Amino acid sequence: MEDAVLVDSLVKRFGSVNAVDDISFNVQRGEIFGILGPNGAGKTTTLEIIEGLQSPTQGSVSVLGMDIRRQGAQIKARIGVQLQSAAYFDYLSLHEILALLGTFYPKSVRPPELLDQVDLAGQAKMRLNQLSGGQKQRFTIAASLVNSPELVILDEPTTGLDPLARRNIWGLIRQIHQQDVTIVLTTHYMEEAQNLCQRLAIMDQGRLVAVDTPANLISRLGAAYSVKVVLAHPLTDAQIAAFDAGVEVVQGQFQDQNTYLLRLNDHSKSLGPVLDQISKNGAGLEHMEVTPVTLEDVFLELTGKELVD
């Protein structure tokens, strides 16, 4: 079976800005594929090209085996889209909006079924502006399902939600996925990418820096733990050089002057010597965090940036 999405050497320029800068990746049928990246990375631009909202400057994209330039209308009939910031009609109820959207497609799912699926059956007669943030997101996901699509594209489905509502959306996305729907989503959240996505593309400044499963991305780092220490005095170059081979100083003296981020292959072996070094030299340990390596570290490694939103 062909890929759900195939992006080949895609470039999108806005004037002198390369919003998408020569990226290639594929999304397989039946997977949850995530695009992870900071603000302005080019995630939305990439999705909008796939959705047919923008045309590429260069490169080719095919969706469900169809070319976006020539078969846009057929593609639109078979995909579902949740835009990053789209409103719906103010003066229609949820039920009416879904019914109206349904008339735009050759086949459509009945509104009560859709609302039931996203747990909004009780709100069918309400207007969108009467819903909470989480309910709104669930509704826009329901709206992306009116045509029972084979591929659903969600642009930041959980941004701005509290952790509970976010988990609720994850459950919903998994549930949609179980009905043999391919899902492409974007996110700023490492945790979300790691928990939800089977494969991930990491994007930064229009470029694709890695595409792999979350587990592979993490194991590529070759480290198991990351340690953040805050010291009273800065470490000298000699002190850093004295750390053993399994310790890598990823970032020195960031945030405030004396915070260091270290990565350890094996913390049972390396953590003791590191602490010894620090106390021996009177650097004064004020605070320490030891965490398993996450996508956050992968991102830092690949882009030299912290992913904060």
Next chain:
Amino acid sequence: MVALTLANLKMMSRNRQAAFWALFFPLLLVVVFGLFDIDGVGPGGLSVLDLSGSPVSHQIREDLEAINLLTVGEFGDGEAQARSAVASGDLDYLLMIPLGIDDPDKLRDPDSRLAVKLVYGSGNPGRNQLVDGTVRSVVARVLAEMPGVPYLGLVESQVVESEEVAVAQVSYFDGVLMGLVGLGIMTNSIISIAVRISTYRNSSILKRLLVTPLPIWKYFVGEVAAHVVLALIQAALILAVGVFVFGARIQGNLPGNLLGIFAIVALGSMVFLNIGFIVSAWSRTPAAASGMGNAIALPMMFFAGTFFSTAALPWVLPYAAQALPLTPMLLAMREVANAGQPLWTTWPQLAILAGWALATGVAATRVFKFN
């Protein structure tokens, strides 16, 4: 597409405030113009066709001139021309004084049927009644003062025969009412669609529609259809208030000419909706769209002769006014509603409007922006 049109209508009706003001503004003007009762003010013009040329007829004329209600003049041409001037509404009152009016014998003789004739159009019944009564008493008094005429022998109803000519006389208010229909349709169509589209664009509703397979033209048709329905409802309301509350008259054969008015309204509103689409393409915010819409609608309102004739405008402006889409729309509506002509006689205006609809439609699809 039908679903979209119905949904649009549903949304419009639920947006109570906007719907209310859209309908209310032109109605307010109808009330204002209706209350001013412009027609009741101002004297009527009376021309005297004097076949007698006697001191008696001069006396009648002199006495009539003393009445504030009338401006008296002479009618130089014959009876036929004078009557047609009344029938066309150019002349309010015609007084014909027959030869022999100064002959008491003839006056006394019932067989001679000698009488002063007053001819007037049916346009202003209130004033007609007043003028009719005044003229009768003036004539009776002058004749009674003639030597040899016994006053009691004269009956007012016999010395003056009045004749009402049914003229499709158009009162100022009747004409203004059509102007108000045109004005209401124009402002509402331009501004409502421009604000709506600009709001939709800002909130990315248009973008959301674009990711569905709905062809763009169907979306346009859905919007236009809903707004045309709104325009027809608005026109019906304005006409109803004008006619039933303020006594405006619509001439011609009623169902036919009324349908004609609605046909013109529908065609005109399409032109203005297209202009609204164009305005929305040029404005970044709904407020800008509203401002720009007004900037187009208000000057057009004046130049197209909504409230007064534009013939008096200086320089090339009267010709420029002809080029505006509201002008042929108002002209056509007044032909049908005020002059009582059938719709097809307005084909030149309809053709101009159709041309406008086509040109603005093409322009709208060219300049329209989804985001």
